[in-house]
Amino acid sequence: MDTPPRWFIGLMSGTSLDGVDGVLAHFSGQKCAVAQHASAPLAPDLRAELLALNSTGHDELHRAALAANALARTYAKVVHRLLDQAGLTATAVQALGAHGQTVRHRPQAFDGTGYTLQLNQPALLAEITGITVVADFRSRDVAAGGQGAPLVPAFHRGVFGQAGRTVAVLNLGGISNLSILRADGTTVGFDCGPANALMDHWCERHTGQPYDHEGAWARSGHVLPALLEAMLDEPFLALAPPKSTGRDLFHPQWLATRLAASAVGTAPQDVQATLAEYTALTCVQALSRHARDCGLLIVCGGGALNRYLMERLQQLAPTVRVESSDHHGLPPLQVEAAAFAWLAHQCVNGQTASLPAVTGARGERILGAIYPA
Template sequence: MSDLFIGLMSGTSLDGVDAVLARFPGRDGTPAEVLGHRHQPFEDFLREELLALNSPGANEAHRCALAANGVARAYAQLSHELLRETGHQPSEVRALGAHGQTIRHRPGEFDGSGYTLQLLNGALLAELSGIDVICDLRSRDLAAGGQGAPLVPAFHRALFGRADADVAVLNIGGISNISLLGRDGATLGYDCGPGNCLMDFWVARHRGLPYDADGAWAASGRALPTLLQTLLAEPFFALPAPRSTGRDLFNPDWLLRQLPADARPEDVQATLLELTAASIADCLRDAAAGSELLVCGGGALNGRLMARLQTRLPALTVLSSAARGLPPMQVEAAAFAWLAQRFVRREPGNLPRVTGAAGPRLLGALHPA
């Protein structure tokens, strides 16, 4: 049985798809070995539709079905490109772990179970890729009373956990989430709040850019203390773990209804960056985080944000995950390759202490090639 797996991740930031080809364990004795990585932005029309589907609208069932097909095609194309680049065939890959595109995340709400919705036509992806597809990785945890998120702390434990030190791992995508890996084997993890999603919205609105490269625009403004405190008063930030969130809460409407009319756009951008840094720092202030904070996701490439995290967390050394062997844009995709491996081995993929589920659960649904 092959030890090669593909992981596909498209996150809340909607910046596109990351794909990795990984081996578990690595030939060098490490828990994971990434053999290749590719990133591809979504086509404009698909990105705009996925963003629009985060909010209620007309003809949603039809639009969701077509968008799920579009995500499957984007995933399949990138998988084939990744295999060509690494010199492998689909038949050599044991399974493909595919996250899908989250458009709603409402765990525990409405009827006691709630729902989480990741758009992806898994059957179409299996047909197009020629590889077994493991997808719908959050629903089983939700059915067991959990949040369905975050799922990456279990992978963070396998990859970055140490017996001689506590470790903190921070993923900053559209939403930010933290993993606390105790030297005693204990693992905690939860969503901190907005990562890049609000900053990306604001820079796109005012400068027509998909993101604020290196936080340069934010650095040109100054954070507005009153606005920052208003945003941090959001009740989510006071919730205990387990907790998770998404664009259902932290969306443009949430931001716009709290903005002062006379605020300079660059000052708002600086405040949104500070909101991300402050909400993360609040999560870590009283935690057993060790001496290092390893950062992955797109936020690790934002120099201004990394600097503000370092300022707010002087007791920690803030590092990119690349310093510990895995570049920041590969970590989440590798996590979903790892979750596919767990499914194939019929091993649980969730951590009940992280998600709040009733117990360990096998995560995912299989669409055979």
Template sequence: MFIGLMSGTSLDGVDGVVAHIPPEGTLRVLAYACQPFAPALRAELLALNQPGPDELHRAALAGNALSEAYAEVVAELLRAASVAASDIAAIGAHGQTVRHRPRAFDGTGYTIQLGNPSLLVERTGIDVVADLRSADVAAGGQGAPLVPAFHAEAFGQRHPAPLVLNIGGISNLSVLQPEAVLGFDCGPGNVLLDLWCQRHTGAAYDAHGDWAAQGQVHATLLQRLLEEPFLALPAPKSTGRDLFHARWLDAHLQSMPALPAVNVQATLTRFTARCCADAARPYGLGIAPMLAVCGGGAFNRTLMAMLGDELPGWSVVSTDALGLPPLQVEATAFAWLAARRVRGQVGNLPAVTGASGRRTLGAWHARPLAHPSSP
């Protein structure tokens, strides 16, 4: 058995699963747990996405706090699954992305996920596989998205195979073609929606998209947002809060200060839907294409309805229809990646990330030996 822990760009908290992942055969999720971030930790993780004073010190302490939160989720998962720590082969711990700049600056770039895997080992007594993106970046890849390989394993046997759309803070698409699995980041997911909602309502997110449903889409603003150059880039490509942040949005809104906040929310929701639909549309060939949505965006009824509007003739559903609830998919993917690392199997797909070849992913932090030998 393996545990997967995911805290994504939405910064809403930690999702975790215990999963039975056999070398061959059907994967099963045995337990799921989630824990929202404490407000102070969320605020610090958000602040660390941008340059600021004393970053190294603050990032180290935030990584410690994140690992303590991870450990609490692990304890809850073990109780929920009625298993002991010794029954778990390893934890796949994604960490919290605060910078993602692959191929930038020196040609290699970097991706940074905060966390303290050694502290997580100490708190749980379980091996931890962390730093799951850096090997792909070192091989010339984007380091993201990593989940299409898992989507192919979990959902690719259906005929016809669905397209899988993850809508977290950033949205990414997996194209499960028989000849080659493809995948790339589409653009923003919830990141701008959450930012604007929190700024104007105080709520952390627009529950079910109810606020956006009260507004009207502003055509001029939508067109300006859609002119973002990232959207026209060919795959492989990935993005994050390094691009889609408050300053980016405010720059687009500068010339229209009187626009009602609710109309901005409606427009941002349509923007996310359009980015995702534009990414998926070229691959929706054949009869009744299916788009299976996971991540928090699957619970935004307004966003899901807009996706349906953008993709007439498609079946737009949540991954519940495929047997895996939307909030469990990414955590299960990182449990699966941990299993690949422990078994010495490759985890990336060069056709997705642009890496120069297949690589095993993750740094393996082993639990202390039960009876260490004397020096």
């Protein structure tokens, strides 16, 4: 008699703040099978509050606690949709992985250890759903001297790795991160720079739309060489891995400073075109620097749906085949959520999930804190 699959749920609300994606999945060895996908937008007031909490402000502790409660309720809606779609009850799910919303990420800063902070209320989520919740995936790696990010390269290796061939996986969320799955079996991963975070900010500010649909607005503009050069001078780009970043660095004021110095009076669509070029160029430069033998770049995250950005990646890397993760078994909006389902699977089974070569930690660690149903 066949044993029914042990289901896991993964939830992801990324730096782009475009909503919550969730998947229902099970695992066999290193392989992941997604049975259901569901999503929910963030309520406008919650999205605005989460964005504001990336910066210091009045009564932060109180506001952050209430935002975490609201986020947990949004997570719970996605969980219930997944269960309804699958015709399952909560008891069929062994655990769910809920990453939370990163509002500060300063590993190794200040006192040598630093911190990473994801707003979440996993106890409330466990209470509402009746499912064991695994959360707080990054802090153990930071405690072990690591960056706490990116956490997905080990998952990428299991899902997208190809024996004897170097493959790269590029996640274009709010921040771009690259996993290099080398032919010799080793894995490298790091953040490249901004992706949707700045492009979405600029698009919403000037068009009222939350994102640039298929990159059409960027396509209508022209790249501004002076602005591009000013952005390429960012010291983070020259750092050697391990490295990670977020809105702590790539925020609207970062862009405003470079605009003021190099592109006063330019058309907004030209800035959007330049931001898209910056995203594509920083990713391709990182790929060229760390994976010269790579012939395949698999792209996931919301940025994989930006046709203009995908075209720029391909044009800037003509010897590399650039493809959506859709062509490799997982649609772009499911990959990161599936990774957190896998991280929950690893945690509840007492298995490590971190890669010291990626984060710089002193060793492999079991990641996550468990909140029983």
